[in-house]
Structure formats: C-alpha cells, structure tokens
Amino acid sequence: MKLFLTGTAVLALTASLAMAASHSETVRLGTEGAYPPFNFLNDAGEVDGFEREVGDELCARAELTCEWVTNEWDSIIPNLVSGNYDAIIAGMSITDEREEVIDFTQNYTQPDPSSYLGMAGTEIDPAGAVIAAQAGTIQAAHIAEIGATLLEFANPEETIGAVRDGEADAVLADKSFLTPYAEESAELDFVAEDILLGGGIGMGFRESDAELRAKFDAAIQSMKEDGSLNALIEKWDVGETF
Amino acid sequence: MGLPARPLRRRAAIFSYCAEPELLEGARWLACYLTTGKHMAFYASFGTVLLLLAITAPVALAFGFLGAMSARSHIFPINWLGRTYIAIVRGVPDIAFFLFFVIALDQGFEWLRHQALCPGWDQPIRQGNDFVVCDAAKLPLGTAPQWVHETYGFLLAVLTFAIVFGAFAANVLFGAMRAVPRAQIETAEAYGMSRRQSFWRILVPQMWVYALPGLSNLWMVLIKATPLLFLLGVEDIVYWARELGGTKTPRFTDYPHGDWRMWYFLALLVFYLGFTKVSEVVLGRVMQRLTFGQATAGGEAQRKAAA
Numbered sequence: 436m437k438l439f440l441t442g443t444a445v446l447a448l449t450a451s452l453a454m455a456a457s458h459s460e461t462v463r464l465g466t467e468g469a470y471p472p473f474n475f476l477n478d479a480g481e482v483d484g485f486e487r488e489v490g491d492e493l494c495a496r497a498e499l500t501c502e503w504v505t506n507e508w509d510s511i512i513p514n515l516v517s518g519n520y521d522a523i524i525a526g527m528s529i530t531d532e533r534e535e536v537i538d539f540t541q542n543y544t545q546p547d548p549s550s551y552l553g554m555a556g557t558e559i560d561p562a563g564a565v566i567a568a569q570a571g572t573i574q575a576a577h578i579a580e581i582g583a584t585l586l587e588f589a590n591p592e593e594t595i596g597a598v599r600d601g602e603a604d605a606v607l608a609d610k611s612f613l614t615p616y617a618e619e620s621a622e623l624d625f626v627a628e629d630i631l632l633g634g635g636i637g638m639g640f641r642e643s644d645a646e647l648r649a650k651f652d653a654a655i656q657s658m659k660e661d662g663s664l665n666a667l668i669e670k671w672d673v674g675e676t677f
Numbered sequence: 678m679g680l681p682a683r684p685l686r687r688r689a690a691i692f693s694y695c696a697e698p699e700l701l702e703g704a705r706w707l708a709c710y711l712t713t714g715k716h717m718a719f720y721a722s723f724g725t726v727l728l729l730l731a732i733t734a735p736v737a738l739a740f741g742f743l744g745a746m747s748a749r750s751h752i753f754p755i756n757w758l759g760r761t762y763i764a765i766v767r768g769v770p771d772i773a774f775f776l777f778f779v780i781a782l783d784q785g786f787e788w789l790r791h792q793a794l795c796p797g798w799d800q801p802i803r804q805g806n807d808f809v810v811c812d813a814a815k816l817p818l819g820t821a822p823q824w825v826h827e828t829y830g831f832l833l834a835v836l837t838f839a840i841v842f843g844a845f846a847a848n849v850l851f852g853a854m855r856a857v858p859r860a861q862i863e864t865a866e867a868y869g870m871s872r873r874q875s876f877w878r879i880l881v882p883q884m885w886v887y888a889l890p891g892l893s894n895l896w897m898v899l900i901k902a903t904p905l906l907f908l909l910g911v912e913d914i915v916y917w918a919r920e921l922g923g924t925k926t927p928r929f930t931d932y933p934h935g936d937w938r939m940w941y942f943l944a945l946l947v948f949y950l951g952f953t954k955v956s957e958v959v960l961g962r963v964m965q966r967l968t969f970g971q972a973t974a975g976g977e978a979q980r981k982a983a984a
Contacts, residue, residue: 461820469920471929476920478930479714502823507907510776517780517808518787518815592923596936615926619933643807 461500462647463520464490468505469590472611472671473526473636476505485671486524489543492663496654509571509589512536515641522640522651526609528573528633538642540652542635543664547674549574552613553598553605553626561627567594567603573633574607598623611673698931710932719917723948726903726913729831733838734896740843745850759847766844775905779837783816790814827911834911842899849891854880856887858972886967886975893960900952918945 466474468482477483482503494501504520515523515537528546529539551566553559562583568575570587578585586603588594595616597603605626606613616623638655640648658664665676694701695709710716747759766774787810788802795811802809812818817825857880865875906913922938968975 463826469923471926475929476715478932480718481714483929504823504826505912513780517784518810590919592919595924596938599936615928616924619926619928641807641809643804643809 461502462494462522463502463504464494465504465506465511465515465520465523466490466525467508467511467590469508469592470526470612471615472673473609474524485667485673486526488667488671489658489664490524492658492667493651493654496657497650499650507589508569512639515639518641521644521647522638524638526612526636527639529635529637530573530576530633532576533639536642537639538645538648539637539639540648541655542637543655543658544636544668544673545675545677546631546633546635548610548629549577549607549632550610550613550625550629551605551607551627552595552617552623554601555622555624557604557626559604559626561605561607564604565602567597567606568608569594572608574609577630577632578607595623611671614672706932713932715917715921718912719914719921722912722914722917725831725911726906729835729838729903729906729911730900732835733842733899736835736839737842737846737895737899738892740839741846741848741850744843744847745854748847748851749854763844763847763851766841767848771841771902771905774841775837778840779833782836783833784808786816787814790816830911834906838899838902838905842895845895846892849895850884850888852891853884853888857883861972883971886964886971886973889960889964889967893956896956896960897953900956901949914945914948918942 466482466486468474468476470484472485474482474484474486482505487503490501490503506514506520508525511523511525511527512533514520523537527533527539529542533539551559551561561578562581565584565586566578567586567588568578569591570589575585575587586594586597588597591608591612594603594606594608598606599622610629613625617625638648638651640651655664659677668674668676692705692708692712694705695712698706698709701709744759744762747755748763750756750759787808791798791802791810791814794813798811800809817829861879861883862875865879870878903913904915907916918941919938922936922941924936925933927933964975965979968979970976970980
C-alpha cells in the first residue's frame with residue numbers, strides 16, 4: 436500500500452512536471468496599449484500596432500506561444516520583475532538606467548528622434564519652456580536634465596491634452612508617436628529641433644531570464660536579416676529602417 | 678509572411694451597416710461607434726465593478742465582524758490580534774497598501790507553493806531585483822489562459838479591498854457593540870444568559886442600528902474606491918473611459934474623434950451618482966427596519982408615529 440501511494444505520488448509529480456515543462460513555452464508579453472503606432476488597442480479592444488506584429492512574428496520564429504497583456508506604464512517594470520509577465524514590448528528605449536534593473540534584447544527600431552509638439556505657429560526654446568512628458572520616459576529624464584520645467588503625466592494621451600489646454604508649451608515624445616497628431620490636427624505642429632535620445636527600442640526581460648531573452652534576440656536578428664523587420668517599420672512608419 | 682492590406686482588422690459588427698464606418702453619419706455612426714469591441718469591454722467593466730462591490734461588501738463585513746469580536750475578546754492574544762489589525766490597516770495609506778500589499782501577498786502565496794512543490798530547487802528566490810520561483814509554483818501558472826490571470830487578479834483585488842475596508846468596518850462595529858445600552862446586557866444576565874448567549878441574542882441584533890450610519894459611509898467610500906482596481910491590473914470603468922475618450926487619429930481607428938474624455942467621465946459621473954442615490958434609498962429603508970422597536974430616539978419616534 437505504501438509503495439503504491441509513493442508510486443502514485445511520483446507519477447503525479449512527474450506528470451505535473453512534464454506538464455509544466457511542455458507548457459512553459461507560453462510567454463506573456465506585457466505592453467502599454469496606449470502608444471500608437473507602437474502599441475494601442477484597436478476598435479475591437481485588442482492590442483494592435485507595430486509591436487503587436489513584430490511580437491507575433493518573433494514568437495512564431497522562436498516557436499513560442501505568446502499571450503498579450505496590458506499594464507500601466509508606471510508599473511510596467513516592477514510587474515515584469517515580480518513575474519506577472521515575461522517580457523516588456525512597449526516602445527521602451529534601451530537606456531543604461533533601465534539596464535540596471537532589467538535586460539534588453541538588441542534594438543528592433545533605430546533610435547527614433549524625439550520631437551517637441553506645440554501649438555502651430557509658435558516656436559519655443561525648450562530650456563526655458565514648460566514641457567510635458569510621460570513619467571518614467573527618456574524624454575522626461577531629458578527635460579529634467581536640461582533644466583526646463585517638466586510636467587509629468589501617467590499616459591501619453593494626457594501629455595497631448597496638456598498642450599491643447601495650454602498647460603504646457605510643448606510635449607516631448609517619440610517622433611513616430613507625435614507625427615499623426617501633427618498631421619491630423621491643424622492647431623498642433625512641431626515647434627523646435629528634433630533631438631536624438633536613447634539607443635532604439637528593445638524588448639525587456641528579467642535579468643534571471645537569459646535563456647528566453649536569447650531566443651527573442653535570435654528571432655530579432657533573423658527578422659533583421661531577411662528584411663521582414665524593415666517591411667514592418669515602413670508599414671507602421673516608426674523611423675529609419677535597418 | 679503575408680501582411681494584411683490594412684493595419685486594422687475589421688470585426689463582425691452588430692449592425693450590418695457598420696461595415697463601412699467612414700461612410701456613416703449621425704445616429705448610424707454613433708450606433709456603430711458605441712458597439713465596437715472596445716466599447717463592449719467598457720460596458721462589461723461596469724459589471725466587473727458591480728461584481729467587485731457585491732463580493733467585497735459581505736466579505737469586508739465578515740472581516741469587520743471578526744475583527745470587532747476579537748478586539749472585544751477577553752483572551753489576550755486574540756484581543757491583541759484584533760486591535761493590531763484594526764490599528765495597522767487603518768493607519769497605512771490606501772494606495773501604499775494596494776501597491777505593496779498585493780505584490781507581497783502574491784509573492785507570499787508563490788513562496789509557499791514553491792516550498793511545497795519544488796523541493797529540489799537550488800537557486801535563490803531573490804535574485805537582485807527579480808523574484809524567481811519555479812514554473813510549477815507560479816500563481817496562476819504561466820501557461821494558464823488569460824482569463825485565469827484576470828480572475829486571479831480580481832480575487833486579489835477583492836481580498837485586498839476586504840482587508841482594508843474590513844478594518845474600518847471592525848472599528849465601526851466595535852463602537853456599535855459598545856453603544857448598546859448596558860441595561861440591555863444586564864437584563865440578559867439577570868435572565869441567566871451566558872456571555873455567549875447575551876452576545877448573540879441581545880448585543881448583535883441591537884448593535885446594527887448604531888453601526889449602520891458608519892457602515893453606510895464605508896459603502897459610499899467603497900463605491901468610489903474602485904478606480905484603485907487598475908493599480909491591481911484590473912481594467913475598470915475609469916481605465917476604459919480614459920482609453921476610449923482619448924483623441925483617436927484616423928490612422929489607428931475606423932472611428933476617429935477628438936478628446937472626448939469629458940463625455941466619458943460625465944457618463945461615469947451619472948453612473949456613480951445614480952448608484953449612490955440607489956444606495957441611499959436602500960440604506961434608508963434598512964435603517965427604518967433596524968430602528969423598529971429599538972431603545973433609541975429613532976425607535977421612540979417610530980413608536981409615537983404608529984400610536
């Protein structure tokens with residue numbers, strides 16, 4: 436009887452381990468879902484955009500099943516680190532500061548210039564102006580560095596709102612995010628020189644997850660080599676191709 | 678790999694005429710716009726909030742009742758436990774509690790499962806910033822479908838809300854139990870009831886009338902505390918209102934519009950006000966019932982009115 440029980444226990448344990456092993460290939464991708472064209476929610480309420488297509492293709496190439504999860508930008512790194520999802524793919528630029536907490540893959544976009552968007556017809560000197568930026572971004576860090584007055588907002592939409600309300604003189608963000616606003620709204624336009632910040636956008640992983648990161652890194656490399664990444668960059672208009 | 682011709686995939690719509698949104702105008706456009714998948718998620722989130730309230734309120738009340746009972750206990754460790762619970766939770770700011778406690782709770786569960794399920798694990802659980810447990814110990818499992826993750830997040834939210842509001846409820850009930858006139862308990866003792874009997878038969882039925890004003894305040898605060906849900910990863914009505922109301926450019930949607938957040942928040946305002954009004958009416962009726970035959974000014978007024 437005792438032997439029988441031990442046997443069942445061992446069986447059950449191996450079965451559950453085997454299940455864990457065979458299914459551990461599901462990868463949860465965390466994104467913000469509020470930063471077009473990189474990632475946004477489409478009319479059907481699903482994650483869509485450049486990163487959705489890149490991410491799905493990367494998962495196909497790495498032979499992983501992927502699931503998309505949205506998370507507030509503010510807590511996107513803490514939630515990765517505590518294991519709520521396995522990767523960040525949210526238009527996150529590779530910076531030294533973030534490298535201290537998480538690990539990045541190679542970049543899948545070229546460093547995209549950041550632009551100042553303000554009311555059309557005005558011109559500003561960024562150092563002496565009130566600039567809106569999303570909290571926790573490289574743009575917010577840059578504004579703080581040059582000594583301008585920084586207005587931080589939790590999501591990208593609110594930064595544009597601040598310019599429309601006149602609360603801020605301009606908003607600093609990735610050019611590919613701001614361009615649709617500049618083109619489609621008569622009252623908004625670029626009001627100062629573009630600047631180059633960050634080292635391009637990469638996927639973020641836990642530092643203890645080197646194996647998974649290597650898989651995605653290889654998949655990004657293969658997409659760069661066969662030109663499919665360039666095709667997506669052009670389709671979604673997210674900066675220079677490789 | 679085949680790229681779709683258009684960035685946005687069209688979904689089957691409820692109304693047949695929604696197939697070509699850019700040709701629509703007026704009421705038809707609005708009908709199509711208000712029935713997109715995203716709006717359906719918005720409407721469903723009202724259900725999420727109501728469900729959360731429906732589950733949290735009784736659970737919090739149970740926490741409060743247990744808290745109040747143990748704070749009254751004559752057994753020292755239980756008494757101490759009850760008082761500590763009330764004091765600590767009431768003292769810590771909600772937002773800190775929600776951010777810290779939920780992650781700690783989640784990691785605590787995972788740690789316990791890790792100890793039980795993965796005895797052969799040789800790596801440290803804390804690696805720098807990372808919290809690493811074996812795959813089998815993850816909660817929910819990494820392989821679980823999205824709805825399991827969402828349900829788990831929702832239950833964590835319920836538990837956290839219940840603990841926070843339970844502490845306040847405990848304090849209210851503790852006070853209410855002391856407000857019941859001493860003479861009532863004395864009478865029970867004179868009839869030979871034990872402590873337990875007089876507690877359940879005399880004290881508890883009479884204390885609700887004193888507790889209700891405090892509890893109804895808590896209920897109102899709870900209704901308005903639900904946006905804290907998004908801190909826990911649950912997409913509630915405020916999240917969707919902000920997302921839907923934001924400026925939409927034609928490149929990324931079939932239904933472009935300007936900054937409509939004001940209208941969405943106005944809808945939320947109407948919802949919250951309506952909900953508060955209904956609560957007030959219901960609570961008013963409950964109060965009337967509880968007051969009946971009580972040795973309070975309200976009970977006395979009812980008796981005179983009937984006579």
